Amino acid sequence: MAGPLDGLVVVDASWGMPAAVSTMMLADYGARVVKLERPGGTGDVPSALRKTTDRGKWSVEADLATAEGRAIAEQLLAGADVFVESFGTGRAESLGMGYERLHQKFPELVYCSVTGYGNTGPLTSRPGYEALLNARLGQMSEQVGHRDGPIFMGHPTVSYGTAFITTIGILAALRARKINGAGQKVDTSLLDGMLAISSMNWWWNEKDISYLARSGTQTGFGNKRLITDPFQCADGKWLIPHTGGPGSYRRMMDLLGFGEQTQLIDGPEMAVPLNEVELDIARNQVPQAFRTRPRHEWLELFHAADIAALPLLHPEETFSDDQVEFAEVAVEIPDTEHGTLRQIGPVIRFDKSAPAVPQPAPLVGEHNARLGEISRSAVWASAPAAEKIAAPLQGVKIVDFSSYFATGFGARLLSDLGAEVVKVEPLVGDQMRPLGDLFEGANRGKRSIALDLRTADGQAIAHRLVADADVVMQNYRPGKAEKIGLGYEQLKAVNPDLIYAYLPGFGSAGPKSTLKSFAPLVSGLVGLNFEGAGEGNAPIRRVIGNEDLYNGFLGAVTVLLALHHRLNTGEAQYVESPQLHSSLFVISEHSATLDGAAVPAHQLDSEQMGLSPLYRLYRTSDGWIAIAVFGDAAFCRLADALNLLGLASDARFADAALRRTNADSLAELLTARFAELTSDDAFAILDGNAVPAEIPLDHPAMPELLWEEWATDSGRVVEHHHEEYGWSREVGMVIHLSDTPGRFKGGSPRLGQHTAEILDELGWSADEAASLMASVCKLPTAAAKES
Numbered sequence: 001m002a003g004p005l006d007g008l009v010v011v012d013a014s015w016g017m018p019a020a021v022s023t024m025m026l027a028d029y030g031a032r033v034v035k036l037e038r039p040g041g042t043g044d045v046p047s048a049l050r051k052t053t054d055r056g057k058w059s060v061e062a063d064l065a066t067a068e069g070r071a072i073a074e075q076l077l078a079g080a081d082v083f084v085e086s087f088g089t090g091r092a093e094s095l096g097m098g099y100e101r102l103h104q105k106f107p108e109l110v111y112c113s114v115t116g117y118g119n120t121g122p123l124t125s126r127p128g129y130e131a132l133l134n135a136r137l138g139q140m141s142e143q144v145g146h147r148d149g150p151i152f153m154g155h156p157t158v159s160y161g162t163a164f165i166t167t168i169g170i171l172a173a174l175r176a177r178k179i180n181g182a183g184q185k186v187d188t189s190l191l192d193g194m195l196a197i198s199s200m201n202w203w204w205n206e207k208d209i210s211y212l213a214r215s216g217t218q219t220g221f222g223n224k225r226l227i228t229d230p231f232q233c234a235d236g237k238w239l240i241p242h243t244g245g246p247g248s249y250r251r252m253m254d255l256l257g258f259g260e261q262t263q264l265i266d267g268p269e270m271a272v273p274l275n276e277v278e279l280d281i282a283r284n285q286v287p288q289a290f291r292t293r294p295r296h297e298w299l300e301l302f303h304a305a306d307i308a309a310l311p312l313l314h315p316e317e318t319f320s321d322d323q324v325e326f327a328e329v330a331v332e333i334p335d336t337e338h339g340t341l342r343q344i345g346p347v348i349r350f351d352k353s354a355p356a357v358p359q360p361a362p363l364v365g366e367h368n369a370r371l372g373e374i375s376r377s378a379v380w381a382s383a384p385a386a387e388k389i390a391a392p393l394q395g396v397k398i399v400d401f402s403s404y405f406a407t408g409f410g411a412r413l414l415s416d417l418g419a420e421v422v423k424v425e426p427l428v429g430d431q432m433r434p435l436g437d438l439f440e441g442a443n444r445g446k447r448s449i450a451l452d453l454r455t456a457d458g459q460a461i462a463h464r465l466v467a468d469a470d471v472v473m474q475n476y477r478p479g480k481a482e483k484i485g486l487g488y489e490q491l492k493a494v495n496p497d498l499i500y501a502y503l504p505g506f507g508s509a510g511p512k513s514t515l516k517s518f519a520p521l522v523s524g525l526v527g528l529n530f531e532g533a534g535e536g537n538a539p540i541r542r543v544i545g546n547e548d549l550y551n552g553f554l555g556a557v558t559v560l561l562a563l564h565h566r567l568n569t570g571e572a573q574y575v576e577s578p579q580l581h582s583s584l585f586v587i588s589e590h591s592a593t594l595d596g597a598a599v600p601a602h603q604l605d606s607e608q609m610g611l612s613p614l615y616r617l618y619r620t621s622d623g624w625i626a627i628a629v630f631g632d633a634a635f636c637r638l639a640d641a642l643n644l645l646g647l648a649s650d651a652r653f654a655d656a657a658l659r660r661t662n663a664d665s666l667a668e669l670l671t672a673r674f675a676e677l678t679s680d681d682a683f684a685i686l687d688g689n690a691v692p693a694e695i696p697l698d699h700p701a702m703p704e705l706l707w708e709e710w711a712t713d714s715g716r717v718v719e720h721h722h723e724e725y726g727w728s729r730e731v732g733m734v735i736h737l738s739d740t741p742g743r744f745k746g747g748s749p750r751l752g753q754h755t756a757e758i759l760d761e762l763g764w765s766a767d768e769a770a771s772l773m774a775s776v777c778k779l780p781t782a783a784a785k786e787s
Helices: 017-028 049-055 067-077 099-105 129-135 158-180 190-198 250-257 276-290 297-304 322-327 366-375 406-416 438-445 456-467 488-494 521-525 545-569 579-583 632-641 656-661 661-676 677-689 711-712 755-761 766-773 783-784
Strands: 009-013 032-037 058-061 082-085 109-116 185-188 238-243 307-309 329-337 339-344 397-400 418-425 449-450 471-474 500-503 574-576 591-593 610-613 615-619 624-628 719-723 726-731
Touching: 009 017, 009 067, 017 032, 017 049, 017 109, 017 158, 032 067, 049 339, 049 591, 058 366, 067 099, 067 366, 082 158, 099 109, 109 158, 129 158, 129 190, 129 615, 129 624, 158 185, 158 190, 158 545, 185 190, 190 545, 190 726, 238 297, 238 521, 250 276, 250 297, 297 307, 307 521, 322 579, 397 406, 397 456, 406 418, 406 438, 406 471, 406 545, 418 456, 438 726, 456 471, 471 545, 471 591, 488 500, 500 545, 521 545, 521 579, 545 574, 545 579, 615 661, 624 677, 632 677, 656 661, 656 677, 711 719, 755 766
Parallel strands: 009 032, 009 082, 032 058, 082 109, 109 185, 397 418, 397 471, 418 449, 471 500, 500 574
Antiparallel strands: 238 307, 329 339, 339 591, 610 615, 615 624, 719 726
16 A cells, blocks of 8 residues: 555445545545445446446445444444445435444544435435436536437546545545544535536626627637637547637637738737637638648647647547656556556656555455454544634645636635635736636635736745745646746745645646646547547537546645645645646546557447447437436336336346347337337336436526525525626535535635735735835736726
8 A cells, every 4th residue: 555545444335436436536545445345246337447446445245234234334434434325315324324323433434425416405316327417407418419409428527526526525524533533424416526517617697707608609619719629630630729828819820821810919819809700710710721731730830839739539549648658647457358457547646655556456355354454544543633623624725826727726626625725826817817707616715916926026925925835736837937936846945844736737747748738628638529429420529527627626636635644744745736637537437458449438329329228318209318227126117117028037138247238129129119208208107117317408407506595505506796797606515514514705806806915914014015016016007907
């Protein structure tokens, strides 16, 4: 065992991908994760998925419906730090494994419950499968595919979002336990994972400010001076550019041959809308221009002009990317079926607590005889402080030097959980400020100081900020931080106890390290556009979920892991979590053989209907129905509900393995039957027979969901008045801790709003502060007026 979680014991009684990925993450970074499995296991879990999500874990068989099985579980929990379950609302209590009982028996145990829609609200009884949530909440209509109607989402973004917030919640609760001396309950859900992902694109404000156009003939970025779509080149290969950097839009138009028809903008390009001629070029003529050269020529031209651009690849192709190989994040794991598999291993780089290469997933029950080896490490014992904390990250101070969304979003997640975050901006402000919803989503609850870090006085202020901080987060391209006095060694000299979290695009070194990185370029590089497209299809324009979100999630995990290492050992350290690495993490379920052949955990069909006959969309006589049928009992209920006599006894479909082998035949039978029913009738008979199903909503549930009373009552939605945007509603708390909850601390700050008070806190006199405010902290006239 090795890594920042070395010695932590986790008992995992969950099913489903979100919790499995979360506990995989804990195992990757050193935790001993013991997976409680039904005797004999379950045939519904594809072997390729188990090979990744269960790697590095132990497997112990225990039937929790029996007294013997519960006794095994409690023997393990007596030596555990964390318990993870996903039984469903009320099920844990019926099994005698509910939070209240276990908290009384094991008061230091962190109990994590992962559900479909949470434990309160009107949706708690709905079946908790990602595709059914995608259907019910309109995500299948939000992601555009290759045909009309709802699209089955090939990339499991909600599962990964839920896995991230589950991990963040567990690590936050463990910090609270260390200081307060007691465990508590952590509640997360697929609904919370969906909301966390939606916080990037969905909010409401009375001024109707948004960076996205959602109606009219030019949806997407509308008349924003921004291009970032997949384009096919002359050789049939695909690439994706991004014009978000200073001057990038004009430089790209010059290369594509439209320079003379494009305005030269003095200042942030995205602040100036496209005129009619430019709009036609951007949305209609640019795709044809890309077809005039092969991909490698365009990439060379764009990179030479400092324009962000990357190739679009399939997931298995990513393993051979030069930066991926340089970073050594693809690990080789022995496999009984393929000999050796390449998987995406631990993706966070730690200076002083490097994790080990994961071991292969265990056989079911492989560790039945080793229960006696499980015991809680003294390293993870609580050390109650004289004063308890009310929020899990209370007392943690973070200085955020980042720009754009990803790193700032990670710091914002930590702010929601109680950390004090100071955002340091240049005098012109973060370039994302013109994009109101993005800036709000990444920076609410923070304080802002504006500094000219090119000056000695500006750097002196930054250093004094850092001297009292626990964490620095930054995402400059390699070498830039050192030029302005913010490199790791420079800040370590100022504060030896500092955790320095670097979240660049591609890494601190390597062949792509100096390239610009913007979402969704890296998502394209790792294969998400093909994953969401369906077998054999051209890449789709977007998948829901991208590297900005994922890097923010993983950035928060990274900081929490480093904080735990420092709590347990006293060691501060440098940690690195690039956008590329977080994007690789969310294709963890895909492996490859040593010769590059894909070993996917799932494959979306070419019609974008689903992953299998029993987890997919079907057309009805007047619309659609989505089903999620897992297990023999659910299959029998499906056959009875649909009045398909003999289906359950058909030898071709006798068990999960045979149903996979005869998938086409099963799909044909179900297609014909659903075509005879209306959507309402299909839902009624399925739901009435306890067969998980939903009718896909034909529009996104957001932003209407922001107005649901139950959502505000649960804290999942917050309403507030913002000085710039007016009355606003946005996604609130998505990680629910029973004893030390997070809280909404207000909207995003004005540029430099807290400069004066921060200078005062840092010890400058009133006269000194006034002098600094007039020099290195002085905002441009327009910004000063706005402030």
